[in-house]
Amino acid sequence: MTQQDTLTGAEILLKALVDQGVEVIFGYPGGAVLPIYDELFKQNRLRHILVRHEQAAVHAAEGYARSTGKVGCVLVTSGPGATNTVTGLADALCDSIPLVCLTGQVPTNLIGNDAFQEADITGITRPCTKHNYLVKDVNNLAKTIHEAFHVARSGRPGPVLVDLPKDVVQAKGEYSAAAKLKTKYKPQVKGDLKAIEKAVEIIAAAKRPIVYAGGGVVNSGPAACQLLTQFVRMTGFPCTLTLMGLGALPGSDPLFLGMLGMHGTVEANMAMHDCDVMINVGARFDDRVTGRLNAFAPHSTKIHIDVDPSSINKNVAVDLAIVGDAAHVLEDLIKVWKAKQARVDAKALNKWWTQINAWQSMDCLRFEKSSKLIKPQYAIRRLYELTKDRNPYICTEVGQHQMWAAQHLKFEQPNHWMTSGGLGTMGYGLPSAMGVQVAHPDALVIDIAGEASIQMNIQELATLCQHRLPVKIFILNNQYLGMVRQWQELIHGGRYSESHMDVHPDFVKLADAYGAVGLRTDKPSELDDLIREMIAVDRPVICDVRTDASENCYPMIMPGMAHNEMVLGPEDRSADKPGSEEDGMVLV
Amino acid sequence: MTKPVEEIARHTIAVLVDNEAGVLARVIGLFSGRGYNIDSLTVAEVDPRENLSRITVVTSGTRMIVEQIKNQLRRLVPVHKVSDLTLEGPHVARELALVKVACTGDKRMESVQIAGIFRARTVDATNESFIFEVVGATDKVDAFIKLMEPLGLVEVSRTGAVAIARGGNPL
Ligand SMILES: Cc1cc2nc3c(=O)[nH]c(=O)nc-3n(C[C@H](O)[C@H](O)[C@H](O)COP(=O)(O)OP(=O)(O)OC[C@H]3O[C@@H](n4cnc5c(N)ncnc54)[C@H](O)[C@@H]3O)c2cc1C
Ligand SMILES: Cc1ncc(C[n+]2csc(CCOP(=O)(O)OP(=O)(O)O)c2C)c(N)n1
Ligand SMILES: [Mg+2]
Numbered sequence: 001m002t003q004q005d006t007l008t009g010a011e012i013l014l015k016a017l018v019d020q021g022v023e024v025i026f027g028y029p030g031g032a033v034l035p036i037y038d039e040l041f042k043q044n045r046l047r048h049i050l051v052r053h054e055q056a057a058v059h060a061a062e063g064y065a066r067s068t069g070k071v072g073c074v075l076v077t078s079g080p081g082a083t084n085t086v087t088g089l090a091d092a093l094c095d096s097i098p099l100v101c102l103t104g105q106v107p108t109n110l111i112g113n114d115a116f117q118e119a120d121i122t123g124i125t126r127p128c129t130k131h132n133y134l135v136k137d138v139n140n141l142a143k144t145i146h147e148a149f150h151v152a153r154s155g156r157p158g159p160v161l162v163d164l165p166k167d168v169v170q171a172k173g174e175y176s177a178a179a180k181l182k183t184k185y186k187p188q189v190k191g192d193l194k195a196i197e198k199a200v201e202i203i204a205a206a207k208r209p210i211v212y213a214g215g216g217v218v219n220s221g222p223a224a225c226q227l228l229t230q231f232v233r234m235t236g237f238p239c240t241l242t243l244m245g246l247g248a249l250p251g252s253d254p255l256f257l258g259m260l261g262m263h264g265t266v267e268a269n270m271a272m273h274d275c276d277v278m279i280n281v282g283a284r285f286d287d288r289v290t291g292r293l294n295a296f297a298p299h300s301t302k303i304h305i306d307v308d309p310s311s312i313n314k315n316v317a318v319d320l321a322i323v324g325d326a327a328h329v330l331e332d333l334i335k336v337w338k339a340k341q342a343r344v345d346a347k348a349l350n351k352w353w354t355q356i357n358a359w360q361s362m363d364c365l366r367f368e369k370s371s372k373l374i375k376p377q378y379a380i381r382r383l384y385e386l387t388k389d390r391n392p393y394i395c396t397e398v399g400q401h402q403m404w405a406a407q408h409l410k411f412e413q414p415n416h417w418m419t420s421g422g423l424g425t426m427g428y429g430l431p432s433a434m435g436v437q438v439a440h441p442d443a444l445v446i447d448i449a450g451e452a453s454i455q456m457n458i459q460e461l462a463t464l465c466q467h468r469l470p471v472k473i474f475i476l477n478n479q480y481l482g483m484v485r486q487w488q489e490l491i492h493g494g495r496y497s498e499s500h501m502d503v504h505p506d507f508v509k510l511a512d513a514y515g516a517v518g519l520r521t522d523k524p525s526e527l528d529d530l531i532r533e534m535i536a537v538d539r540p541v542i543c544d545v546r547t548d549a550s551e552n553c554y555p556m557i558m559p560g561m562a563h564n565e566m567v568l569g570p571e572d573r574s575a576d577k578p579g580s581e582e583d584g585m586v587l588v
Numbered sequence: 589m590t591k592p593v594e595e596i597a598r599h600t601i602a603v604l605v606d607n608e609a610g611v612l613a614r615v616i617g618l619f620s621g622r623g624y625n626i627d628s629l630t631v632a633e634v635d636p637r638e639n640l641s642r643i644t645v646v647t648s649g650t651r652m653i654v655e656q657i658k659n660q661l662r663r664l665v666p667v668h669k670v671s672d673l674t675l676e677g678p679h680v681a682r683e684l685a686l687v688k689v690a691c692t693g694d695k696r697m698e699s700v701q702i703a704g705i706f707r708a709r710t711v712d713a714t715n716e717s718f719i720f721e722v723v724g725a726t727d728k729v730d731a732f733i734k735l736m737e738p739l740g741l742v743e744v745s746r747t748g749a750v751a752i753a754r755g756g757n758p759l
Contacts, residue, residue, distance in 0.1 A: 126614060127621050131665040134609065151665055185665050310659035313652055 009138045009169035010039040013102070016145035018045050019178040022073045024064065024438055025049070026057035030077025031117060032104025035169045049438060049467055052459040054081050056431035058088020058159075059457070062097045063435030066418045067393055069221055071098040071152050072435065078104040079117030082163075083124065087425060089159045090128040094422025095244060096219050098157035100148045101129075107167040108136055122163050130158030136165070138173030146181040155187025156308040157219055187307060191324030196332050198320055199279075199303050200342050206277035207348035208355075209237045212260065215244030215421070216282020216306060217326045218414045224327035225414045228281060229253070231330055234337070235344050238356055240268035242283050243406055244421045251410030257356070258365075261289040262557045263403040266566060267359040269555070272297055273563035274355075280304045282326045285316040286422070295562030305329045364555050364568060365407050373548040374524050376401065376476045380408040380448070383474060386531045392444040393436045395419065397429040397453030400482035403553045405448045427456025430473065434460055437469040444472070444535065451477040451504055451544075461514040464540040472534050473542045475507060478549040486552045490567075491559070507544040514540075522546035594650040598627065599674040600681055600751045601658065602759055606666035607633050607641040614664050615643060624649065624657050628683070628726075628748030640668070642759075644750045646726075671759050673751050681751035685729045690717040691740035699739045706732045717742075725749075 007015070013036060017025070024047045029037045040048055051057040054076045061072025076085055082103040092099050106115040122132045131151050133144050141164075148160040203209065211232055217224045225248045232239045232255050239249050240260040249256050258265035260272055272278070278300045283289070290296045293315065302318040304311075305326060312321045322329050336342075367377040380401075394409060395418040396402040402419060411417050418436060420428035433447040447454075454475055464471050484499040508518030517537050521530045527545070534541045555566040605611045612631055619626050627646040634642040647657060654672070661670045673679040687708070689699050692715075699718060703710060708722035722732045726749055733744055753759070 122610060123613070126610070126617055184668060308659075308663065310656060310663050312659070313655055317652065 005174055006172040007175055008035070008039070009141050009164070009171055009173065010035045012138065012141050012173060012175050013145060013164070013169060014039050014043060014046060015175055016142045016178070017073065020146065020149045021070065023047060025073045025075050026051055026060040026064070026435065027075035028054050028057060028077065028081060030079075030081050030104060032078035032106060032166050033075060033081075033164070033169075035166065036075065036102075036104070036164070048075075049434075049463065051431070051463050053457065054084035055088050055427070056434070056457050056460045056463070058085050058092065058099065058101065059425075059428050059431035060435035060438070061099050061101075062088065062092050062095075062428075063395060063418050063432030064439045065097050065099060065435075066218075066432075067415050067436040068439045069415065071100055071149055074099060074101040076101070076103055077117070078106055078121070079119045082121040083119050086125060086128060087423075089125055089161065091420055091423040091425045091428060092159040093128050093130060095420065096157050096215060097159065098152040099159040100145075100152050101159060101161045103161060103163050105134070105163045105165040108165045109167070111165065121161065125161050128159075129161045130156075132161040132163065134163040134165075135168050138168050138171040141168065141173065142176045143181060146178045147183050147185070150181060150183055151185055154185065155189075156216075156311075188323055189307065189325040189328050191305065191322040191329035191332060193332065193336075195320060195322045196329065196336055199322065199333060200336050200340055202277055202301055202303060202320065203235065203279065203337075204342040204344065206237075207345055208271075208274060208276040208352045209235070209279065209349070210271050210275040210277075211237050211239040211279045211281065212242075212272065212283055213239060213245050213248050213281040214242040214283025216284075217245055217248040218282075220282065220307075220326035222414060224282075224325070224330060225249070227327055227330035227334065231334055234334065236349060237279075237344070238271055238353070240264070240272065242286070242289055242421075243419060245283060246406060246417045247411035247414040250412045252412060257360075259406050261286075262291075263407065263553055263555065265407075266362050266364040266555055266568070267356055269557065269563040269566055270359045271356055275300050278302045280306075280318070281330065282306060284311045285314065287315065290315060291557045291565075292560055292562045295564075297563070362568075367551075370548065371524055374522060374527060374545060376404050376478065376547040376551055377408055378524065379474075379476060379527060379545050379547060380404050382527050383446070383448075383531055384409050386528060387444060387446070387535065390444045390535070391416070392446050393418070393433070393440060395429040395433040395436060395445070395447045397447070397449045397456075398424045398426045398483075399450040399453060400478070400486065400551075400553045401448055401450045401476040403483075404476070426450075426453040430454060430457050430471070431460050433471045433473075434464060434469055437464075437471050438467070445470075446472045446474055449473055449475045450482060451475050451479065451507070452481050452501065455505075458510070461511070461516055461540060461542075465515040469540065470538050471540050473540070474534070475542065475544050476547050477504075477507075477544050478547050478551070479504070480549055483553070489552065490556075507542050511540075511542040516540035516542060518542050518544065520544040520546070594652070596648050596650055597654070597674075598646065598648045599654050599672055600679065600749060601645050601647060601661070602669075602671045602673055602751060603643040603645065603661055603667060604669040604759060605641050605643060605664075606668070607639045608666060611641070611666045612643070614666070615645070615661065618660055618664065619645075619647070619657075622656075622660065624653065628746075630748045630750050644748070646749050669759055671753070673753055676753060678754045679751050680754060681725055681749045682723055683726055683729055683747050683749045684721065684723045685733065685744055685746040686711070687720045687722060687733060687736055687741065688717060688743040689720065689736050689740045690742045692716055695739045699736060702732070702735050702739075708732060
């Protein structure tokens with residue numbers, strides 16, 4: 001090895017990141033990563049966004065990843081810096097978001113010594129990462145970074161953590177290029193053709209079909225979303241999407257039935273319940289979606305396309321499994337369909353649509369209008385109408401506002417909807433929006449928030465101001481942990497235990513304090529102007545929209561109930577008979 | 589269609605993994621985190637050139653659970669092969685136990701006799717104790733230990749099962 005070939009670990013690390021196409025790192029410095037920060041200081045290929053809390057760095061990387069399809073990148077120090085990332089990593093694992101999280105670690109000779117700011121972060125994050133590494137030799141560093149990115153983005157995407165002891169990033173060693181990576185990790189992407197042919201047969205014979213597609217189609221990429229759209233239009237089948245799948249099929253497509261599941265539409269849930277053939281593409285039969293398992297689509301033949309074999313036959317036994325990437329499998333499915341000149345059963349399909357139209361005519365998302373109070377659904381609809389031309393990116397926090405956003409917004413494209421589905425992390429939305437805005441500096445990026453969730457990562461307002469990221473925060477302020485209050489009203493006899501907060505900050509002053517812009521209204525008549533002003537301001541904005549505090553989110557499948565047992569609204573008496581919580585959706 | 593509830597069966601699963609730090613913790617964490625049973629688990633390096641270790645895990649569950657276990661194992665990055673020996677045809681399974689028996693008089697004779705029947709080797713003897721080494725399928729080892737109980741059994745150390753498929757093909 002000549003002197004020229006050797007680099008410090010920190011230099012190797014940054015070279016590897018550039019090699020992997022990283023442009024932005026979300027991070028926060030500390031002792032164990034100072035040599036890396038020193039190296040960052042000397043270069044300008046990689047942009048660093050200095051967050052205000054490490055959890056936010058991970059959510060920002062998630063927003064960045066979800067809105068671009070690239071791998072998000074995080075850099076934090078050892079000990080508390082590393083442990084602060086845990087919620088974000090768990091969130092990314094649940095929602096299959098590709099990330100690489102770099103953590104500093106105490107020098108190798110101190111590991112296990114209870115050294116200052118030592119935490120066994122590979123041990124702590126083993127169950128909440130797709131994979132993690134501890135690098136002990138500087139000569140393995142480049143290879144490990146390349147493999148980490150490969151693992152994060154291949155197959156079912158997910159977060160990967162690489163722990164970097166301080167002596168390793170200070171030692172000198174050799175770089176090896178990304179192209180030279182030899183890895184045994186190669187998930188199957190092509191679906192079995194025999195199974196695809198069988199699927200075509202089942203699909204052609206279907207009388208009451210439904211396509212149930214999810215986040216896996218978005219994970220696979222825009223090509224998969226186009227192929228899904230092509231497949232749905234080619235067959236004329238009704239299609240429903242999960243919370244994570246919104247945007248995979250254009251929201252305005254007449255074949256789209258809306259979201260399904262706990263707060264899904266009547267037409268989507270009834271069609272799921274009554275279907276005879278279900279085609280699941282990249283969705284995981286989550287318990288928020290299936291309701292009571294023994295009453296889930298009881299008369300159906302189920303086809304499941306998924307890149308991860310462990311998603312198949314996990315909660316629901318299926319009749320035909322196709323393991324592979326959504327884009328590859330859909331492409332082959334369409335090819336085989338055309339080659340066989342397969343036809344749908346048009347007569348049966350017509351009849352099925354007549355039934356579905358009848359469900360649609362119930363207009364299950366309707367809500368009472370009010371000229372005195374701002375109904376949260378109304379606020380979302382106005383937001384949609386006044387922003388849709390700008391093709392905004394929407395992030396959310398967690399709670400009622402998240403569900404109303406999912407119900408009342410339409411997404412014409414994938415990667416424009418960032419929400420915490422699997423873990424349901426309050427505090428996800430603002431940092432996620434920050435990551436989206438970094439990736440799309442000129443786009444309109446909105447975080448639809450609750451007044452409680454927004455406070456879980458409110459400190460990131462400073463990051464927004466520092467980096468001139470004009471994210472718009474649209475708070476539906478109902479003064480309550482609304483989703484918790486709703487469950488207490490419907491399930492716990494109206495005993496509102498600790499779901500009301502008497503004290504909230506003055507969000508307008510708060511915005512001002514950080515250097516952002518604050519707006520407020522509680523009048524329906526002022527709402528449009530407020531939204532217009534929010535869009536017009538080229539700075540971070542908080543809109544404090546005071547809404548009707550008593551509003552609940554409907555339709556709702558109560559815990560332990562089935563798809564055809566939805567509660568449609570406050571006047572619907574079936575709310576009085578909550579089911580067993582033995583299986584199905586049991587948590588707020 | 590949700591398929592009817594099924595019987596719980598015992599499966600012996602062979603897992604080929606990279607011999608690296610943390611891999612056993614990943615496998616065990618997967619079982620404990622997801623609430624799967626471990627009846628026994630053994631691990632040792634089997635291929636130093638390729639740096640591979642082999643884990644043999646005996647578990648029990650319904651058909652759907654056992655399928656999940658295998659798929660979850662396959663999802664781990666350092667796992668290269670997962671084979672359900674119970675499903676994939678005939679296999680040989682063995683475990684070794686060291687069984688310490690403390691006894692005098694007639695019981696000494698009797699324990700040595702039984703050890704003979706089980707082809708257990710006597711690996712240590714004092715005036716008032718023996719240590720037997722018994723090798724065989726799990727139920728044979730179980731039976732041997734049971735017979736030693738009334739004869740003064742004081743301690744047992746077992747390896748857990750290792751297993752391999754019959755015939756000439758590798759895993
Ligand atoms: C308050 C609250 C309420 C909720 N209510 C609802 C609700 O009413 N309805 C609802 O739908 N959800 C709801 N959720 C979200 C829910 O908890 C789940 O996160 C969501 O349903 C999972 O979506 P998914 O099935 O699309 O799976 P994802 O979590 O997006 O998983 C993707 C699946 O696709 C597979 N996959 C990944 N990549 C690929 C690829 N390239 N090719 C093929 N397959 C791939 C993965 O293996 C996985 O099985 C709610 C969440 C919260 C917080
Ligand atoms: C970190 C975290 N803690 C607790 C919860 C449980 N939880 C789910 S929704 C919710 C209330 C959210 O209140 P708010 O942000 O005001 O939204 P709203 O439901 O009122 O629209 C709570 C506490 C959670 N999802 N995440
Ligand atoms: Mg609220």
